[in-house]
Amino acid sequence: MKSVYENEMKLEFLSKSNNEAFARISVAAFASQLDPTVEELADIKTSVSEAVTNAIVHGYEDKEGIVRIHCKIVDNLLVIEISDSGKGIENIDEARKPLYTSKPNLERSGMGFTIMESFMDELNVESIVGLGTKVTMKKTIKKEDKLLGTGLNSLTEIQS
Amino acid sequence: MNSKYIQEDKLLLIEITEEIDHHTTEEIRRKTDNEITRFMPRKVIFDFNNVTFMDSAGIGMILGRYKMMKMLGGSLEMVNVKPSIKKIFEMCGILKICPIIESEAI
Numbered sequence: 001m002k003s004v005y006e007n008e009m010k011l012e013f014l015s016k017s018n019n020e021a022f023a024r025i026s027v028a029a030f031a032s033q034l035d036p037t038v039e040e041l042a043d044i045k046t047s048v049s050e051a052v053t054n055a056i057v058h059g060y061e062d063k064e065g066i067v068r069i070h071c072k073i074v075d076n077l078l079v080i081e082i083s084d085s086g087k088g089i090e091n092i093d094e095a096r097k098p099l100y101t102s103k104p105n106l107e108r109s110g111m112g113f114t115i116m117e118s119f120m121d122e123l124n125v126e127s128i129v130g131l132g133t134k135v136t137m138k139k140t141i142k143k144e145d146k147l148l149g150t151g152l153n154s155l156t157e158i159q160s
Numbered sequence: 161m162n163s164k165y166i167q168e169d170k171l172l173l174i175e176i177t178e179e180i181d182h183h184t185t186e187e188i189r190r191k192t193d194n195e196i197t198r199f200m201p202r203k204v205i206f207d208f209n210n211v212t213f214m215d216s217a218g219i220g221m222i223l224g225r226y227k228m229m230k231m232l233g234g235s236l237e238m239v240n241v242k243p244s245i246k247k248i249f250e251m252c253g254i255l256k257i258c259p260i261i262e263s264e265a266i
Binding site: 017018020021024038039042045046049050053056057098099106107108109110111112114115118 | 182214220221223252
């Protein structure tokens with residue numbers, strides 16, 4: 001039987017803007033076990049930065065709250081969930097439109113969701129006004145005959 | 161972030177030395193705006209040579225400085241932009257108004 005490599009991690013931190021760098025670097029470090037290319041890693045870091053910034057700036061509007069990150073690896077798929085218990089998004093379709101921003105006075109570009117959408121394979125946004133927002137992103141890291149984790153993949157192949 | 165003003169060309173060079181995100185743009189914005197109001201340059205060039213990371217906060221920051229320079233009758237250009245960062249600028253069409261120039265052109 002072929003074994004599937006799995007791993008998981010959770011992070012919780014205060015909605016302070018200097019945690020944006022902490023969040024993207026931590027997720028990138030976790031993702032690095034899939035041996036992504038430099039470009040794939042840059043895409044992941046940028047997408048995490050966008051989602052975490054949204055939670056801080058829009059979810060909590062710079063008030064203190066907890067931002068949660070839950071990462072999973074299943075085989076060569078990376079799943080990143082980023083959630084807040086902030087104010088929520090009233091109109092998700094509108095928020096996801098390129099260049100749309102609810103805070104133009106803060107020089108926000110309105111490109112956050114567009115970047116997450118194009119840098120990751122899949123983006124899902126769930127939100128309840130008054131309760132919070134959860135952003136789920138998925139990206140498959142291409143395997144080029146790489147041996148993951150313990151090398152069991154190659155071992156089972158030899159046995160079969 | 162470092163800055164240098166070249167009087168004879170009325171050129172303000174801003175060298176960004178940190179990762180660009182929502183957290184760091186606040187200070188880059190404040191310092192750059194100080195330098196712009198101090199020197200009233202004709203052109204601002206942002207040097208990205210030491211920038212290893214940027215998210216969409218960088219778009220807003222550059223666009224904001226572009227608007228300021230336009231109001232003053234000047235322009236804004238960028239130099240030494242790495243492919244991973246150029247990709248982000250390309251997504252929103254900002255390069256039409258804030259072009260990336262060759263580093264020899266400075």
